[in-house]
Amino acid sequence: MISQGMSTVIDLTGKSFGYWTVIDRGPNDKRQQAFWNCVCLCGAVCLIRGADLRKYHSTNCGCIRIEKVKNIIGSKHYNWKGGKYKTKTGYIRFSFPGGKSKFEHHVVMENILGRALLPKETVHHKNGKRDNNRPENLELFSSRHKPGQKVSDLILFAVEILKLHAPEKLA
Numbered sequence: 001m002i003s004q005g006m007s008t009v010i011d012l013t014g015k016s017f018g019y020w021t022v023i024d025r026g027p028n029d030k031r032q033q034a035f036w037n038c039v040c041l042c043g044a045v046c047l048i049r050g051a052d053l054r055k056y057h058s059t060n061c062g063c064i065r066i067e068k069v070k071n072i073i074g075s076k077h078y079n080w081k082g083g084k085y086k087t088k089t090g091y092i093r094f095s096f097p098g099g100k101s102k103f104e105h106h107v108v109m110e111n112i113l114g115r116a117l118l119p120k121e122t123v124h125h126k127n128g129k130r131d132n133n134r135p136e137n138l139e140l141f142s143s144r145h146k147p148g149q150k151v152s153d154l155i156l157f158a159v160e161i162l163k164l165h166a167p168e169k170l171a
Helices: 050-054 063-071 104-113 151-165
Strands: 002-004 007-009 020-025 035-040 045-049 084-086 092-096 100-103 122-125 138-141
Touching: 020 045, 035 050, 045 050, 092 104, 100 104, 104 122, 104 138
Parallel strands: none
Antiparallel strands: 002 007, 020 035, 035 045, 084 092, 092 100, 122 138
16 A cells, blocks of 8 residues: 555556556546556556546557457448448448448449549539439539539429429429
8 A cells, every 4th residue: 555645545556457557656636536557458558547447447548449340340340331321521432341432423423334433534413412323313524523503404303303293284
């Protein structure tokens, strides 16, 4: 035991808590709580509060979690959604093994063309909906395109919607 003023601190030097091994005593914090210099099995050194060690609130530096997540990829990962997800900007992306991903509209256009897109080629969504990757909604541009839709495309989609939902209004 280490005496410190009115209270005594239990000496944790050399003891193990999970993956941590206590090296020596560290400084107290503002509330006079005891901290200890610890080394993890992976070699990381960290300052840990004594109470967290004794109650097993801290058992490693995070290396174990990182290692587990590295090994759980693809369909084995808890958050797997079929390799398809929506980005913050509204596009759909496909995940492939090895951590690579591609926009769905690029994959669809490459399948239509039967080849990979060239570096300057871009794919445009005719109706402006970034998650609508049906082949009839996509068009290939040989260079960058401006945002928005062509009026002719908007008219075609309006007629298509009217035919489907309100054919009497086309008369």
